[in-house]
Amino acid sequence: MCRQGLVVLAGGVGAARFLGGLVRVAPPETVTAVVNTGDDIELHGLTVCPDLDIIVYTLAGIVDADRAWGIGGDTWNGLSMLEKLGHDTWFRLGDRDLAVHIHRTERLRQGHTLEQVTEEIRTALGVPIRVVPMTNAPVRTHIETDDGVLPFQEYFVQRGARDTVRRVIFRGIEQAAPAPSALEAIRSARAVLIAPSNPFVSIGPILSLPGMRDAVARTRAPVAAVSPIIAGSAVKGPAARMLESLGHDVSVLGVARLYRDLVDVMVMDRQDRALQPGVEELGMRAVVADTLLATPEKKRRLAKTVLAALEGVT
Amino acid sequence: MCRQGLVVLAGGVGAARFLGGLVRVAPPETVTAVVNTGDDIELHGLTVCPDLDIIVYTLAGIVDADRAWGIGGDTWNGLSMLEKLGHDTWFRLGDRDLAVHIHRTERLRQGHTLEQVTEEIRTALGVPIRVVPMTNAPVRTHIETDDGVLPFQEYFVQRGARDTVRRVIFRGIEQAAPAPSALEAIRSARAVLIAPSNPFVSIGPILSLPGMRDAVARTRAPVAAVSPIIAGSAVKGPAARMLESLGHDVSVLGVARLYRDLVDVMVMDRQDRALQPGVEELGMRAVVADTLLATPEKKRRLAKTVLAALEGVT
Numbered sequence: 295m296c297r298q299g300l301v302v303l304a305g306g307v308g309a310a311r312f313l314g315g316l317v318r319v320a321p322p323e324t325v326t327a328v329v330n331t332g333d334d335i336e337l338h339g340l341t342v343c344p345d346l347d348i349i350v351y352t353l354a355g356i357v358d359a360d361r362a363w364g365i366g367g368d369t370w371n372g373l374s375m376l377e378k379l380g381h382d383t384w385f386r387l388g389d390r391d392l393a394v395h396i397h398r399t400e401r402l403r404q405g406h407t408l409e410q411v412t413e414e415i416r417t418a419l420g421v422p423i424r425v426v427p428m429t430n431a432p433v434r435t436h437i438e439t440d441d442g443v444l445p446f447q448e449y450f451v452q453r454g455a456r457d458t459v460r461r462v463i464f465r466g467i468e469q470a471a472p473a474p475s476a477l478e479a480i481r482s483a484r485a486v487l488i489a490p491s492n493p494f495v496s497i498g499p500i501l502s503l504p505g506m507r508d509a510v511a512r513t514r515a516p517v518a519a520v521s522p523i524i525a526g527s528a529v530k531g532p533a534a535r536m537l538e539s540l541g542h543d544v545s546v547l548g549v550a551r552l553y554r555d556l557v558d559v560m561v562m563d564r565q566d567r568a569l570q571p572g573v574e575e576l577g578m579r580a581v582v583a584d585t586l587l588a589t590p591e592k593k594r595r596l597a598k599t600v601l602a603a604l605e606g607v608t
Numbered sequence: 609m610c611r612q613g614l615v616v617l618a619g620g621v622g623a624a625r626f627l628g629g630l631v632r633v634a635p636p637e638t639v640t641a642v643v644n645t646g647d648d649i650e651l652h653g654l655t656v657c658p659d660l661d662i663i664v665y666t667l668a669g670i671v672d673a674d675r676a677w678g679i680g681g682d683t684w685n686g687l688s689m690l691e692k693l694g695h696d697t698w699f700r701l702g703d704r705d706l707a708v709h710i711h712r713t714e715r716l717r718q719g720h721t722l723e724q725v726t727e728e729i730r731t732a733l734g735v736p737i738r739v740v741p742m743t744n745a746p747v748r749t750h751i752e753t754d755d756g757v758l759p760f761q762e763y764f765v766q767r768g769a770r771d772t773v774r775r776v777i778f779r780g781i782e783q784a785a786p787a788p789s790a791l792e793a794i795r796s797a798r799a800v801l802i803a804p805s806n807p808f809v810s811i812g813p814i815l816s817l818p819g820m821r822d823a824v825a826r827t828r829a830p831v832a833a834v835s836p837i838i839a840g841s842a843v844k845g846p847a848a849r850m851l852e853s854l855g856h857d858v859s860v861l862g863v864a865r866l867y868r869d870l871v872d873v874m875v876m877d878r879q880d881r882a883l884q885p886g887v888e889e890l891g892m893r894a895v896v897a898d899t900l901l902a903t904p905e906k907k908r909r910l911a912k913t914v915l916a917a918l919e920g921v922t
Contacts, residue, residue, distance in 0.1 A: 339714030369683050375707035379732045389703040393689035396710070400653030418693045 305496020315593025332499030619810020629907025646813030
């Protein structure tokens with residue numbers, strides 16, 4: 295088997311940025327993003343897949359740069375009509391975005407798998423890497439808070455991720471087989487990368503699929519993870535507060551421990567250099583880099599650093 | 609039973625204009641439009657009901673005045689994304705319009721009837737009359753042409769109604785019961801009006817529903833029809849060419865014969881005055897009026913004339 299594929303386990307915004315750098319240093323056709331679908335949601339009768347869409351829109355070059363999700367320059371006329379018709383519109387879907395969900399929903403109803411439909415969408419929008427949902431089955435992340443159990447997007451978008459997270463639940467995960475093309479990509483990969491995404495609600499669902507954590511643990515390819523935590527904070531989103539409320543170190547060390555059985559190389563920010571020995575004590579190589587993906591050049595450089603670090607692993 | 613309702617059997621544009629006048633001379637809450645659904649179509653997995661929407665948008669005051677369908681000032685971003693995703697887009701759906709179809713499709717899938725969903729939509733958009741689909745069952749008009757049998761919108765929109773119509777077929781009509789509220793409205797009406805709509809593809813499906821033609825024929829309320837043909841032409845659409853290719857007089861006389869068993873009063877344009885005796889020979893009263901609904905004032909006046917003519921029928 296010719297091992298040349300790069301597999302990236304991916305959530306939304308952080309992963310999309312990381313992939314944006316990776317496609318500039320590796321042949322895009324060798325890259326497969328295996329993407330979280332635990333935050334998918336049915337809205338207005340349409341199947342919305344926020345992480346898949348963020349990655350597709352970002353790599354298609356049409357993402358709204360300010361929001362880092364949705365489509366740049368989109369309009370909101372459909373949503374305002376839905377509001378008039380009595381729909382909840384706290385999840386903001388632009389008109390072009392809605393069309394993607396209309397397409398996806400129609401194709402799923404026709405009996406196509408989410409894998410097939412995602413392949414159609416990424417191809418139509420000119421995304422040069424393969425984008426694969428983690429599973430074709432419906433998995434729905436729920437968040438246990440002090441106000442009860444909430445569907446993920448209610449916790450995340452509607453309530454602004456302000457609740458303290460007591461537990462993360464992946465409904466439907468026991469019956470959800472990993473997408474065949476995801477498993478196949480991992481099996482034939484020359485390296486597996488865990489994007490700087492939330493370890494609980496982005497990477498967590500992927501690794502919790504039956505057989506998935508094992509597939510990553512057993513691959514002969516080296517595995518690297520990029521810490522989403524820099525100097526005790528998440529670049530974006532609630533990862534830091536989740537680490538804390540779920541009883542972990544709010545640092546790259548806390549993240550590294552979550553990936554202990556999986557990861558050969560942990561990529562951490564320069565600001566966390568002091569934690570390097572602690573990470574290495576876990577039995578992984580700790581590579582220090584500039585992990586704040588603020589510019590295209592920084593994204594490119596981080597990707598290059600990660601790939602170089604993997605070269606050294608046998 | 610207090611008979612105070614006005615029931616209008618309605619197609620799309622011609623009926624919408626007629627109703628626009630009627631609501632200015634009769635209490636809107638007493639008016640029920642029973643609307644053709646034979647030209648409904650599934651597009652992008654959404655249920656689109658063109659005649660219902662034309663009437664709702666027109667009476668809500670949001671119709672695109674130039675096109676006489678769709679929503680004024682609508683944008684086309686969803687459709688252009690659907691096109692990018694490989695969808696046929698010859699049926700032009702704006703972003704606000706798409707939202708109405710998203711809503712309708714979701715509610716139908718949840719098990720609501722088209723009657724219920726239409727009532728929701730017209731209420732949300734502030735339409736002051738009741739708007740009732742002719743049936744809750746799927747009836748799909750097909751047109752037999754020299755190029756074979758075409759679904760109605762392919763004949764009408766995609767091919768621009770240029771084919772010669774050899775036969776009009778209402779698929780599903782044998783199993784389609786009239787909507788309960790439509791029958792109830794007819795049963796308790798003080799008058800039934802047949803709008804100046806295409807007698808074959810707009811009024812035809814309504815009257816072809818099992819029991820519907822009988823219900824109109826047997827009502828004790830007077831029935832009036834407004835001719836959609838003026839001086840041998842249709843104001844809009846292919847009615848004149850259909851009368852010809854289907855072997856009827858291309859005139860108010862041809863229309864009157866189609867409604868012979870139903871109509872007490874035939875309202876015809878001044879330009880057709882010479883045909884008045886011919887229409888009266890069919891056993892109906894022929895009322896001459898200005899039927900070209902070019903201005904709000906003309907619409908109002910025609911509605912007034914029709915109601916006045918009905919007063920004289922016992």
